Amino acid sequence: MLRFMTLVKRDIGNLLSSPVLFLYNTLLPILMTLILGFLGNGDYSGSGVNAYDYYGISIMVFMLLNVSVTAANTFMEHTLKKANLRVIHAPIPRSWTYLSKIASTSLFTGTCFLLMMALNAFALGVDYGGRMVGYVIALMLAFNLMSAALGVLFCCIFKSEEVANKILSFITAVMAIFGGMFFQLDGFGPAAALISRLSPARWVLDGMFHIVYDGSLSDFLPALLSLLGLTALCVLGSKRFFRTEDYV
Amino acid sequence: MSGFLAVFKNNFRRYRAMPGPVVLMLGFLAASVALAAFFGANTSSKGNVALVGETDSLMANIPGYNVTLVNEEPPVSDMMLGRYDAVVVDGGDGRFSVRTLKSRDLEEELRRAIENPTVAGKESEGRGAGANILGYLILVILLQGITFTGLYSEDRGSGALKRVASTPSGAGGYLLAQGASGFVLIFSSAFLVICAAKFLFRLDVGFSLAEYAGYLTLLTLGSVAFSLFVATIAGKPDDASAMGSSVALLTTILAGSYHDFSSSRPVLDALLKVLPQKSFLNLVEGANLLHTLPELIYLLAAPVLLIALSAFFADRKLKTGA
Numbered sequence: 001m002l003r004f005m006t007l008v009k010r011d012i013g014n015l016l017s018s019p020v021l022f023l024y025n026t027l028l029p030i031l032m033t034l035i036l037g038f039l040g041n042g043d044y045s046g047s048g049v050n051a052y053d054y055y056g057i058s059i060m061v062f063m064l065l066n067v068s069v070t071a072a073n074t075f076m077e078h079t080l081k082k083a084n085l086r087v088i089h090a091p092i093p094r095s096w097t098y099l100s101k102i103a104s105t106s107l108f109t110g111t112c113f114l115l116m117m118a119l120n121a122f123a124l125g126v127d128y129g130g131r132m133v134g135y136v137i138a139l140m141l142a143f144n145l146m147s148a149a150l151g152v153l154f155c156c157i158f159k160s161e162e163v164a165n166k167i168l169s170f171i172t173a174v175m176a177i178f179g180g181m182f183f184q185l186d187g188f189g190p191a192a193a194l195i196s197r198l199s200p201a202r203w204v205l206d207g208m209f210h211i212v213y214d215g216s217l218s219d220f221l222p223a224l225l226s227l228l229g230l231t232a233l234c235v236l237g238s239k240r241f242f243r244t245e246d247y248v
Numbered sequence: 249m250s251g252f253l254a255v256f257k258n259n260f261r262r263y264r265a266m267p268g269p270v271v272l273m274l275g276f277l278a279a280s281v282a283l284a285a286f287f288g289a290n291t292s293s294k295g296n297v298a299l300v301g302e303t304d305s306l307m308a309n310i311p312g313y314n315v316t317l318v319n320e321e322p323p324v325s326d327m328m329l330g331r332y333d334a335v336v337v338d339g340g341d342g343r344f345s346v347r348t349l350k351s352r353d354l355e356e357e358l359r360r361a362i363e364n365p366t367v368a369g370k371e372s373e374g375r376g377a378g379a380n381i382l383g384y385l386i387l388v389i390l391l392q393g394i395t396f397t398g399l400y401s402e403d404r405g406s407g408a409l410k411r412v413a414s415t416p417s418g419a420g421g422y423l424l425a426q427g428a429s430g431f432v433l434i435f436s437s438a439f440l441v442i443c444a445a446k447f448l449f450r451l452d453v454g455f456s457l458a459e460y461a462g463y464l465t466l467l468t469l470g471s472v473a474f475s476l477f478v479a480t481i482a483g484k485p486d487d488a489s490a491m492g493s494s495v496a497l498l499t500t501i502l503a504g505s506y507h508d509f510s511s512s513r514p515v516l517d518a519l520l521k522v523l524p525q526k527s528f529l530n531l532v533e534g535a536n537l538l539h540t541l542p543e544l545i546y547l548l549a550a551p552v553l554l555i556a557l558s559a560f561f562a563d564r565k566l567k568t569g570a
Contacts, residue, residue, distance in 0.1 A: 020487045028494055036501065049349050054328060069490065078405075162402070162489075163269045166395045169493045170273065173391055174280050176497075177384075180329070193331075195283070206329065214323040 003092055004100060011074055011104030021070055025112045029063040033120060049127075049213075056126030057212070058181045060113060061205045064143045065172040069165055071105040071151030076161035088244045098152050098238050105148040110141055129212040135220050136208050142227040143204045149234035156241040175199045200230060251417025255425035259399055263433070274437045277392050281441040284384035285451050296331065297358065298322050301338025310336075310361050324349075334358055378454020379532045381442075382463055386503075386525050389434060389464075390496040393471030394478065394489055396430035401479050401488050413566050420559040423480075427472045427555065435468045455532075463532060466547050470524055473551030473558075480558040480565070500525050524550050 015021055033055045040051030074080070075098065087097050114137070120126040129136045154164040179199040196202050203226060207219040263270045297313045300321055309315065316332070326332055327349050334348035336358065346358050400423070403409040413419040442460050445451045455463070475492055482488035503525035520526055527543040534540035 020490055024490050024494070032498060035498070039502070049324075049328070158269065162398060163266075165489055166398060167269065167272060167276075169489055170276055170391050170395060173387065173493060173497055174276065177387065178283060206325070209325040209328050210323070213325040213328055216323065216325075 004096055004103075007087065007096060007100035008104045008107065011100055012108050014080060015070070015074055015104065015108045018073075021073055024066070025063065025070060025109055026116070029059050029116055030119065032062075033059045033124070033126075037124065052120075052124045053127050056120045056124060056128070057208050058205060060116065060120075060140065061143070061201050061208070062172075062176045062181045064109075064113070064140065064147055064204070065175060065201050066169075067105065067109045067144055067147035068151030068154070068168045068172065070109060071101060071148040072155045072161050072164040072168060074105050075101040075152050075155045076159075076164070078161065081161070085244075094242075094244065095239060098156065098242055099235070102145070102148045102152050102235070105151070106141075106145045109148070110144050113140055113144065127212055129208075132211050132215065132217075135211050135217060139204055139207050139211075139220065139223060139227070142224050142231075143200070146200065146227045146231040146234065149231045149238070153234040153237045153241070156238045159246050175201055179205070181205065200227060203227075249417070249421075251412065251415050251421040252425045252428075255412060255422050256429055259425065259429035262399060263429075270433075273392065273395050274433065277388065277434065277437050278441045280388040281385060281438050282445060284381045284388065285442065285445040285449075296333050298326070298332040298335045299338060300335065310358070313358070313361065321347075336362070378459070379529070381454060382467070382532045383529060385438070385464075386467060386528060387496060387500045389438060389467045390471045390474065390500065391493055392434050393430060393468070393475040394492040394496065396433055397426055397472065397475040397479055398489070399429075400426045400476065401482075401484070404479075405484070409562075410566060413563070419562040419566060423476055423555065423559050423562060427476055430472045430475070431468050434471065435464055438464055438468070463528075466528065466531075466544075469551045470528070470547065473554035476558045477554045480561045499523050504529060 033052065036059065037050070037052035037055045040055065076084075084097055087100075088094060117126075117128055117137070117140075121128055151164070151168060154168055155161060158164045158167070179196045179202045181201065203219070203223045207223040210216045210219045297310060297315050298318050298321075299315050300318055321335055321337065322332060327335065333350060334346055334354060337345045337347070339345065344362060346355050346362075348355050348358070400409070403412070409419070409422065412422045415421075439461060442464075443457065446457065474496070475488075478492040478495070479488040482491055502520060503523045504520075524547055527546045531540045531543040531547065534543075
């Protein structure tokens with residue numbers, strides 16, 4: 001376990017040393033929440049709920065999708081790729097190579113998001129559920145993990161970080177728009193509502209809103225279990241597609 | 249010229265060598281365009297109201313709103329998520345209460361519409377199908393631009409750019425070639441899907457094919473110019489991609505492609521006017537080409553400026569060895 005943590009510590013160090021990645025996971029969500037919340041406030045009356053509340057949650061879910069991009073970066077960014085070869089030849093299980101990337105990315109981004117939630121709650125008054133905030137955090141962390149696993153999986157499949165990055169950025173943005181992160185899509189009719197239900201981001205968004213605004217946990221367990229299930233699938237997929245010869 | 253052609257042709261050879269990702273990306277582009285066409289063809293922009301009451305309620309038909317009859321008050325999250333803009337509870341005998349999270353204006357409008365059903369309701373025409381579709385497409389095509397100019401960032405890293413830039417055609421010729429190959433791929437895929445939507449699936453896509461060709465050209469041009477610029481400024485490919493997609497996303501949303509951020513702050517409105525996306529939206533929503541001529545000029549000038557800047561910076565970076 002100690003050896004695994006050594007890998008994880010090194011990976012986190014790499015993440016911290018890349019300014020763009022760091023800013024991407026901290027500054028960007030804060031900026032987006034501020035700007036969109038500020039502009040969107042024209043739509044809401046002051047009845048206790050405002051645009052910041054909506055975007056406080058939806059931007060977070062959107063950035064959680066982007067964790068996959070960060071994960072892909074930790075794994076195969078070309079300056080890091082060769083280092084994986086040394087890890088592969090160390091006397092540890094081969095799977096630790098990609099498992100440590102999933103773990104380090106989740107730890108790093110998980111912490112970023114917890115900080116962001118705290119900031120949003122205290123500075124912008126975003127409602128994260130009060131006493132039920134634990135459930136919201138649980139969903140957030142589960143989705144975080146799943147995104148990281150997805151990013152690593154795509155890297156294993158496409159064998160190149162640039163390609164995985166591009167595909168993930170694109171999928172993320174499209175899933176976000178058609179999943180209703182930035183503006184509510186349900187009003188566009190049943191067909192639109194159905195399509196947006198296909199994305200896990202939507203389940204998390206719905207789940208969180210139900211917990212915070214209805215006090216209802218009916219979505220929580222199904223969403224949590226589905227996310228964990230998808231994570232397991234991604235890890236299994238990584239195992240299947242990961243080949244040591246790709247690092248030579 | 250020969251440098252331009254060489255890079256242009258070579259790009260396609262490189263794309264052929266990695267068919268997997270290219271097909272996938274083009275597939276996503278096609279799927280997004282199809283989704284946009286599908287979503288956009290439905291242009292109803294009426295508000296959605298949940299009515300709690302009996303089927304013979306007097307308020308079952310409120311002009312200008314889609315009314316859904318429900319048995320009990322829907323949870324607050326439905327309003328947050330946008331399923332309903334407001335909830336009306338029919339108290340019987342013409343009494344009713346309106347609950348909404350949105351602005352007071354909506355509440356007022358709804359009340360008026362209910363109390364005077366003969367008055368024409370919120371008959372905001374909304375955008376036409378074509379404008380809707382193109383609005384969705386702005387982001388899609390911007391992101392695709394970033395993807396397909398990735399070869400450029402790669403060449404930066406591998407030193408191939410230095411070699412090509414030292415030839416007589418220079419960095420400018422190289423950049424044009426990168427832009428052109430990206431343009432061809434993006435434009436042809438998007439256009440083909442629109443054609444398919446129109447002829448195979450008989451969707452109402454709003455504009456004629458010629459108009460689509462024109463609008464898509466403008467859009468793709470802008471996208472390619474923007475991504476070349478971002479790729480020139482940023483060093484590594486991932487930085488370019490992360491930065492480029494974030495900026496594209498944020499500016500497109502702000503420009504109001506999806507949701508009109510009608511704010512009462514003139515300073516902000518003025519700032520937003522700078523965004524080319526806003527000009528594009530004005531262009532496609534405008535009925536008359538002559539009226540929107542300034543937008544058209546801006547949309548042609550901005551990409552040219554961006555490409556020129558990219559060439560300038562690329563040259564400078566090469567000389568200083570960045």
